[in-house]
Amino acid sequence: MRKQILQHENKKDKQQAKLKKVIIIIVVLSMVIFFSGLFISMFLNRNVNSEFEEYAETVTMTDKNFEQEIECLSAYLDNLTLNNMNKGYACNLLSIMYGLKNQRYENILYMCKAIYYYQKENANAAMIQMSVNLSATLISGTSYDMAESILENALDIKLTEEEETIYHIYIYTNLAESMSQRGNYDQALEAIQLAESKLEKVKQEYFKDCLLSLKISKALAYHGLGDVKESKRLLNEIDDESLKKNILHTVTFAFPYYEASSYVLLSEGKIDKAQECFEHFLEYCDKYMYTSMKLRYIDKFTKVAQLYGYEDTDFIKEYHDGLLDLYRGEITRVNDESAKILLDSYNINAENVKIQSRQRLNRLKIYGGVAVFFIILTVILVMSIEIRKKSQIDFLTGTYNRAKLRVVYRTLMKKKQEFYVIMFDIDNFKLCNDVYGHRFGDMVLERISHNITDELPRTSMFFRYGGEEFVVLCELKTKTEVIDLAERIRRCVDELAWENGTHISISVGVSSIVNTADPLKSADECLYTSKKTGKNKVTYDFEI
CATH class of the missing domain: 1.25.40 (Serine Threonine Protein Phosphatase 5, Tetratricopeptide repeat)
Structure with a gap:
């Protein structure tokens, strides 16, 4: 019986079944597309990062223009799939290259960018290393306050x-x-x-x-x-040849070494050798275009010379008189330039944050749209199932309604499958409503429906036919079984006790498709016979 009913429902609700299939196909395809896109994105991301890491190992810092490397690293930075750690390393390499090219602005800018990317990745060690490098560049430009501020902040990083x-x-x-x-x-x-x-x-x-x-x-x-x-x-413990390996060593070690040596030589009265160190220092400053460091050194050297009584020396007078005013202006300019670079870096990084935030927002919109799409499909599916269920269920009793009975009965009749119809009606129900009220009448319908449901086999279906009239469609092997079921239903109601002391019974009619062309009509006629012949009894249209 249940199999027949399911076959009917699949055929009757063919359009709804097709809709469900379409929804499922859409959901599956959407999930396939979504996860395929995610997998491809992850694969490309891993591929680009692996490719960059292999390339970065081949980069060497030799004396050349670095144009090809700079172009390649810049292209990697523009790639959205490159992770923050690798972006930080790319910026680190670019900062070194620009430093070797004496392009101070780009050198500092890319160090700031590297710090930004390392910070996003919570790579504290790498972030500190870049902060140290940045401070060294600022020190070489005499931006001491900025350098020391950056270093003191680095001390607080965990x-x-x-x-x-x-x-x-x-x-x-x-x-x-x-x-x-x-x-x-x-x-x-x-x-x-x-x-x-x-x-x-x-x-x-x-x-x-x-x-x-x-x-x-x-x-x-x-x-x-x-x-x-x-x-x-x-x-005297320092080998001065070890100070000149490259421009970075020269700026970091040779400059302060020659500075300290010139001061010691002045203190010893070796003015010629002090001048030689002095000129070495200026030569390196001119070679690498460290104007601010050159002017700072001239200012300090002349003060030390005055301290030791050499202010009247010709070469000291020459530099002292001609460059001090320029020194003050240059130091201000360099510090302003350093501040501008850091501010530009902040603005660029802030713009990067905005761009990445927009990108994240767009991704969230896409993911959100996909999620909403799935949710809407799920809601539609659930609602269609719930609406369909509610359209087939009697609100008061919880049994199937007459519309559902009509559909199932018609399907069974077309299939010519053997089944039985048990129809029953509550005796004197109108009187019960008139005496005790409709609320009690509703309670009677609910309680009887609930109790009878517990008595029914799994191969049966229970319907409210209308008012106080109910129908059971069942698939049993013998006529004796269906008569026994009808009697159990009758006794179930007959034995119920009610608070107001009333007695309620049902009259039952049973019919089989084997005996009549319309078993529902025949069961109704048998029910009418039970009513006429005393009520609270079972009547059937076949012989046992």
């Missing part, structure tokens, strides 16, 4: 214990360099002491550059504090 030891060496080394060059000698020695305490915890052969920088900064600081002998001792 690291592992091992990372903190390593990166704080670099930070304190650069702080010592900045402070010694600007004349804060006591603070420089404190920073040197902190760096040396960190160096005691690591293998010092891996920090040769830091040791060299600290030694030069210490020499400058000791000279500034009047300990010329210690300053000279430290400088």
Whole structure:
């Protein structure tokens, strides 16, 4: 019976079934497209990042224009699938290249960008390394306040214990360099002491550059504090040829080395050798276009010369009289330029944030649209099922309604399958409504429906035919079984107790498709016979 009913429903609701199939196909295709796109995106993302990492390993910093490398790295940066860590490394490489090309603006700009990308990735160690590099560039441009501010902020970044030891060496080394060059000698020695305490915890052969920088900064600081002998001792330990490996070494080590050496030579009265160091310093400044450092050194050198009584020396007079006014203007210009670069970097990064936020928003809109699409389809599907169910269910009793009976009955009749119809009617129900009210009448309908449902086999279907009249369609093997079921239904109602003491019974009619062309009509006639012959009984149109 249930199989027959399902066959009928599939055929009767063919249009709705097609709609469901279309919805399922759309959902499946949408999911396939969505996850395929996601998979392709992940594959391309992984592919681009792997490709960049392989390329980055081949980049070497040699004396050339770097135009091809700069173009290639810039193209990688424009690729949206490159992750933030690799973008930071690309910016790091670009900053080094522009530094070697003496393009200060781009050098600082890409260092700031690298810090920005590392910060987004929470790559604290890489972010500190770039902050140290940025501070070194600012120190070379005499932007000491900015450099020290960046380094002090870097000290607050959280690291592992091992990372903190390593990166704080670099930070304190650069702080010592900045402070010694600007004349804060006591603070420089404190920073040197902190760096040396960190160096005691690591293998010092891996920090040769830091040791060299600290030694030069210490020499400058000791000279500034009047300990010329210690300053000279430290400088004598340095091989000046090790200072000129490349432009970065020259700026970081050679400049302060020649500066400290010239001051020591002045203190010893070796004016010619001091002048030689002085001119070496200026030569490197002119070669690498470090005008601000050149002018700062001229100003400081002439002051040290005055301190030792050499202010009347011809070459000192020449530089002192001609360049001091220019120095003050140049220092202001360089600091303004550094501030402008940092501000531009902030604005560029802020614009990048806006662009990436828009991109994320657009992706969210797409994902949200897909999600809403799936939700709407699901809601439509659920609602169509619920509406269909509600259209077939009697609201009061919870049984199937007459419309559903009509559909199922017609299908069974067409199939010519053997089935039975049990029809029953509540005896004297109108009187019950008149005496006890319609609320009690509704309660009677609900309770009887609920109790009878518990008595029915799984192969049957229960319908409210109208008013107090109900129908059961069932598929049983023998006539005896259907008569027994009809009697159980009758007794189930007959044995119910009611609070107001009333007694309620039903009259039942049973028919089979084997005995009549219209078993529903025949069952109705049998029901009428039960009513006429005393009620509370079962009548059937076949012989057992």
